[in-house]
Amino acid sequence: MALTWKEKLADRMDPDLAREIDVYEMQLELKRQGKVDDKLFAETRLRRGVYGQRYDSGLRHDGVAERELRYPCGSLTKGPDTIWDAPGMQRIKIPFGGLTAEQLEVLADLAEEYSDGIAHVTTRQDIQLHYVHIDDTPTIMRRLAAVGITTREACGNSVRNVTACPIAGVCREETFDVTPYAKATSRFLLGHPDTQDLGRKFKIAFSGCKHNACGLVTLHDLGFVARVRHEQGVEKRGFEVYVGGGLGAVPYQAKLFDEFVTEDEILPLSQAICRVFARLGEKRNRARARLKFLVAKLGLEEFRRLVLEERKILPPDERWTAYLKDLPHYRETPSRPPRSLDGAALPEGFEDWFRTNVYRQRQPGYAVATVTLPLGDITSWQLRQLADIARRYSGDNIRTTVEQNIVLRWVPEADLPSLYEDLRAIGLGEGGASTIVDVVACPGTDTCKLGIASSRGLAAVLRRRLQERSHELDEAIRGLHIKISGCFNACGQHHICDLGFYGVSRNVRGTTVPHFQVVLGGQWEENAATYGLAIGAVPSKRIPEVVDRLSERYLRERQHGETFQSFIRRIGKKAVKDMLEDLTQVPPYEEDRSYYSDWGDPREFTIGDMGKGECAGEVVSLFEFEIQAAERLVFEAQLHLEAGDIQKADETAYRAMLQAAKALVRTQYLDVRDEPDAIVEEFRTRFYDTRLFWDKYAGGKFAHYLFHRHEDRPRSYTPEKAHHLVEEANLFVEAAHACRARMLERSGRETPAASGGHEQVVELKL
Numbered sequence: 001m002a003l004t005w006k007e008k009l010a011d012r013m014d015p016d017l018a019r020e021i022d023v024y025e026m027q028l029e030l031k032r033q034g035k036v037d038d039k040l041f042a043e044t045r046l047r048r049g050v051y052g053q054r055y056d057s058g059l060r061h062d063g064v065a066e067r068e069l070r071y072p073c074g075s076l077t078k079g080p081d082t083i084w085d086a087p088g089m090q091r092i093k094i095p096f097g098g099l100t101a102e103q104l105e106v107l108a109d110l111a112e113e114y115s116d117g118i119a120h121v122t123t124r125q126d127i128q129l130h131y132v133h134i135d136d137t138p139t140i141m142r143r144l145a146a147v148g149i150t151t152r153e154a155c156g157n158s159v160r161n162v163t164a165c166p167i168a169g170v171c172r173e174e175t176f177d178v179t180p181y182a183k184a185t186s187r188f189l190l191g192h193p194d195t196q197d198l199g200r201k202f203k204i205a206f207s208g209c210k211h212n213a214c215g216l217v218t219l220h221d222l223g224f225v226a227r228v229r230h231e232q233g234v235e236k237r238g239f240e241v242y243v244g245g246g247l248g249a250v251p252y253q254a255k256l257f258d259e260f261v262t263e264d265e266i267l268p269l270s271q272a273i274c275r276v277f278a279r280l281g282e283k284r285n286r287a288r289a290r291l292k293f294l295v296a297k298l299g300l301e302e303f304r305r306l307v308l309e310e311r312k313i314l315p316p317d318e319r320w321t322a323y324l325k326d327l328p329h330y331r332e333t334p335s336r337p338p339r340s341l342d343g344a345a346l347p348e349g350f351e352d353w354f355r356t357n358v359y360r361q362r363q364p365g366y367a368v369a370t371v372t373l374p375l376g377d378i379t380s381w382q383l384r385q386l387a388d389i390a391r392r393y394s395g396d397n398i399r400t401t402v403e404q405n406i407v408l409r410w411v412p413e414a415d416l417p418s419l420y421e422d423l424r425a426i427g428l429g430e431g432g433a434s435t436i437v438d439v440v441a442c443p444g445t446d447t448c449k450l451g452i453a454s455s456r457g458l459a460a461v462l463r464r465r466l467q468e469r470s471h472e473l474d475e476a477i478r479g480l481h482i483k484i485s486g487c488f489n490a491c492g493q494h495h496i497c498d499l500g501f502y503g504v505s506r507n508v509r510g511t512t513v514p515h516f517q518v519v520l521g522g523q524w525e526e527n528a529a530t531y532g533l534a535i536g537a538v539p540s541k542r543i544p545e546v547v548d549r550l551s552e553r554y555l556r557e558r559q560h561g562e563t564f565q566s567f568i569r570r571i572g573k574k575a576v577k578d579m580l581e582d583l584t585q586v587p588p589y590e591e592d593r594s595y596y597s598d599w600g601d602p603r604e605f606t607i608g609d610m611g612k613g614e615c616a617g618e619v620v621s622l623f624e625f626e627i628q629a630a631e632r633l634v635f636e637a638q639l640h641l642e643a644g645d646i647q648k649a650d651e652t653a654y655r656a657m658l659q660a661a662k663a664l665v666r667t668q669y670l671d672v673r674d675e676p677d678a679i680v681e682e683f684r685t686r687f688y689d690t691r692l693f694w695d696k697y698a699g700g701k702f703a704h705y706l707f708h709r710h711e712d713r714p715r716s717y718t719p720e721k722a723h724h725l726v727e728e729a730n731l732f733v734e735a736a737h738a739c740r741a742r743m744l745e746r747s748g749r750e751t752p753a754a755s756g757g758h759e760q761v762v763e764l765k766l
């Protein structure tokens, strides 16, 4: 009889991991028998990286073409509701993005045998397989464990993948190689008892320098930047430590916890931080459970005091420093000796590829080659070929990047032309890495339950359009970054780029139309030093024109050496908004149907709603006028923020929320008074208590933005607080739009007030 994978791989798996997978398989069986509660099972599988996934249309744009999925999904339709054993997603943790050729091959096999034949690289250096059946997940985990990969704590309320600069160790500017530290931190915290009771996910990143910080330390719960100190002529290694960063709905920049923590202290310090987070972090309200909220609540000083106190009482653990003994011996092995480019004839297209996809290593004669993956996707066949190529040119020195690409390190420079040809032969010779063409996108409505608009569809279109013009693009435009998220959760990191977009929906004449918020002012450089703000929603189908207009104007009007962010700051967001105004108009369905479907998805976007609701004709409802006023106020708040008038920004953002709340209240009660207390009270009883305002996934989160601000009367004003409030006001107004759309959908069936408006609220642990 053929052996099972469990039997075949028994002596190749780490015993702890093997046991873990056995337990998981048992829980799966109990779930099948109906003996495990849904919620408990959800957290159980999520902690092993097994996600529920949105059903798909059966089509997938892989960045090159639209393909029909081979996965036997049956007649699945799009929509956020899925059942526990439907095809889902398996997230695979790749600490610091490090992979070997053998691991690539196993990933290729798994993608082919259990998924849709595509492995997807994420913005946190993970790999994801989509359309995986939950019954296959234990086998997937075993086959991964046999090559040293775990999916443990890839999701759930746990320490997620520890990321690091993909060029760590070979970078010309780094202080030192952070790889062994990232590896040790990842190992130490994995399954650690002190990380099992966190209220929310916890993300860690390492960076080799402060200036570039490819690790994106500032947007992590805990971030380390390499530093050295000289003490009595001896060089001492350590880290600048940051805490409490995070993107998500309201992004926070991490704060400096300590300027220099010696290398032997980083593991105990991380442990102490996890313990404080587990003990004092929010547990009930998921919307405020990330570390960033705890740091903000306690204040940095108090948080630091508590952590240092905790550190003092930790029982010593030899693992804190054991790995340091091996550090002097840590090195990567190239597969070939170094050799410089020798002037031999170069293949066509090589020079362009070289310019964007090759980085000269600190070690003479070697280079890092970036394999550009459109939308982060790579097919099983390509993965297998890439494993061969890596063996020949770079050895096991492969890493994924937060820009959803793969890099091959330690390639002898003289071999770059033939490497390029080999990559081209397998369809992976595209250039443009880290340029405007290299658009980053989260899974969006393709597979994510929370997606609102098609981030991947839009990314594919932008990529194609820009690619077609890539030769004529000015250097200044080529250097811009585009990042797209399917919703406000920011998995596509839309806050930290030149042109960011996140999906929202708008009800236009009774029909839902996919839109994207345009986010400007964010920065990728300087360790993501500034986060952008949304300036307005534009229909999904007109976003390519937004990119054209903004980039063309930048090219025309930029001053010498001016960055895109400085340019936007100089001309002002008001001017930008004005120049995009006409793009926000949506023609009636009869005139142009294209607006009513999303990119990469031929079906119409809830066209069944057409004609329903109060606005079937051209009548503009009172709500639409009033919500527009709220939008204007959010924008005004941004302008105050930009002008440095913090108090005014804060107050205007608050007024925007009141205005949006009032707009909703007035759909039920026209005579509500103008005083804030009256608006908040009516809003609370009519929209919050009834759950009409509740988002299916986020629950009452957005309403709390208004309540917190309203209750926080003796207000202190800081630029950071004001920035957050503007972001919150924006989300509140979006939530009002969504709430109104839900109400319109219901109208005709029952009146919202009479129904009590009880939306089912699904608690998702993501």
Ligand code: HEM
Pocket (backbone or CB within 6 Å): 051, 089, 121, 122, 123, 124, 128, 203, 219, 245, 246, 247, 248, 249, 250, 290, 441, 442, 443, 447, 448, 449, 450, 489, 490, 491, 492, 493, 766
């Ligand atoms: C499968 C569907 C997914 C869901 C439901 C989901 C959900 C979320 C949520 C709710 C947040 C906000 C976190 C917060 O406010 O605390 C978030 C943030 C984030 N997610 Fe996802 N996510 C998904 C997939 C992904 C994927 C595929 C990636 C990588 C490409 C990703 C990367 C991120 C990043 C980088 C952030 C922002 C950084 C942070 O603050 O954690 N997510 N995600």
Ligand code: SF4
Pocket (backbone or CB within 6 Å): 442, 443, 444, 445, 448, 449, 450, 451, 452, 455, 485, 486, 487, 488, 489, 490, 491, 492
């Ligand atoms: S940003 Fe939204 S749509 Fe995209 S993966 Fe995250 S939760 Fe899903």
